[in-house]
Amino acid sequence: MEKKLSRRLQLLLPLCITFFCGALLLLASIYPYEKIKTYLHIGFMDNNTVVPQKGGIAGLNIVETDIDTDYAGEVSEDGEIVYPEYGTQYAVLTSERIGLYVPVYWGGGADLLEQGACNTPSSQAAGGEGNTVISAHVNTFFHDLAELKKGDTVSIYTDYGRFTYTVTEQIEFLSTDKHYLKKTEENVLTLYTCEPNLLTESNKRVGVRCLLEEKAFYQKAAASGQEEGIQ
Numbered sequence: 001m002e003k004k005l006s007r008r009l010q011l012l013l014p015l016c017i018t019f020f021c022g023a024l025l026l027l028a029s030i031y032p033y034e035k036i037k038t039y040l041h042i043g044f045m046d047n048n049t050v051v052p053q054k055g056g057i058a059g060l061n062i063v064e065t066d067i068d069t070d071y072a073g074e075v076s077e078d079g080e081i082v083y084p085e086y087g088t089q090y091a092v093l094t095s096e097r098i099g100l101y102v103p104v105y106w107g108g109g110a111d112l113l114e115q116g117a118c119n120t121p122s123s124q125a126a127g128g129e130g131n132t133v134i135s136a137h138v139n140t141f142f143h144d145l146a147e148l149k150k151g152d153t154v155s156i157y158t159d160y161g162r163f164t165y166t167v168t169e170q171i172e173f174l175s176t177d178k179h180y181l182k183k184t185e186e187n188v189l190t191l192y193t194c195e196p197n198l199l200t201e202s203n204k205r206v207g208v209r210c211l212l213e214e215k216a217f218y219q220k221a222a223a224s225g226q227e228e229g230i231q
Contacts, residue, residue, distance in 0.1 A: 060111055063088040064103070069157045071218055079217020081125050082160045090158055091126050093117055093134065093191075097152040098144040104134060104156070117141055123181070123190075126156040127163040127215055131184040135192050135207075142193035146170070148208045154189065161217040165189045165210035172206045180209065187212035 063085070069092055084090035084106040091104035103116035106125070112118050117136035124130045136142040148154070152167040171180055171192070180190050192207030 060087050060107075060109075061085075062105070062111065062115060064115075065089040065159070067092045067103075067157050067159065069094070069162075071157075071162065071220075074219040075161065075216035076219055077215050077217070079127075079161055079215070079219075081128050082158070083125055086121065087112065089116065091119070092157045093154070094157070095148065095152060095154045097149075098147045100144065100154075102136060102141045108135075113137055120181075123183075126158055126189075127161055127212070127217070129187060131182065131188050131190055132156075133181050133190045133192075138193040138196050142191070142207075145191060145193050145208070146206055148191075154191070154208075154210050156189070159218075161215065163212060163216070164214040166213050167208045167210050169209050170207075171209050172204060175203045175205055180207075 065088065067089070082090075086107045087105065088107075089103045089105050093102045093104050094100055104126075105112045105116055105118050106121060108118045108120050113136060117134050119125065119132065119134050123133035126132055136145075138145070148167050148170070150167055150169060154165045154167065156163045156165070165188075168188075171190075172195070173180055180192070189210040189212065190207065191210070192205045195202040195204040195206050
């Protein structure tokens, strides 16, 4: 009887080990690679040109900002873009179509991508002339980005204005391809993230290209200055 039990244990032991290893692999796959990569502090900005201000990334000062998305004051098509300090949240990115509501930071790297989406400083700020490039992790803030379709609306709210974009095309490209990240003559918004891949790092990027349709620069600063002059 003891010999039979011993043989059964010998047969079952490899199966148990295999089952255990399979369970660990399954758990690892559930926890997406991009999240693991973030904790390893590996950058995601695909080596875009980033010029840190005041001490650089080593002394990164992350600043959260309360962005007003319900501004009801006077607006104008013309205004001044206020460029933020590196590491500062300067905008909120929204799209009702996919329930998107994401803080946007000026800069890049693992620490900022933990907080929200990143507007690479080698591109334009929201509402600027040219290409505004914003990226985020697919397992967190941009997990539904691929659901945006042509004709959908995307809005960016800042302290200096709100800007409305219309999706013109879905895009996909390799991480080594900088075509969609370069400067453009048209005023566009490029949103991108990694292609979902549970087990390994993906070298493919997916996202959307959007055309700037409406500029609404806030006039509160000008109004405030006029009131001070009257007094």
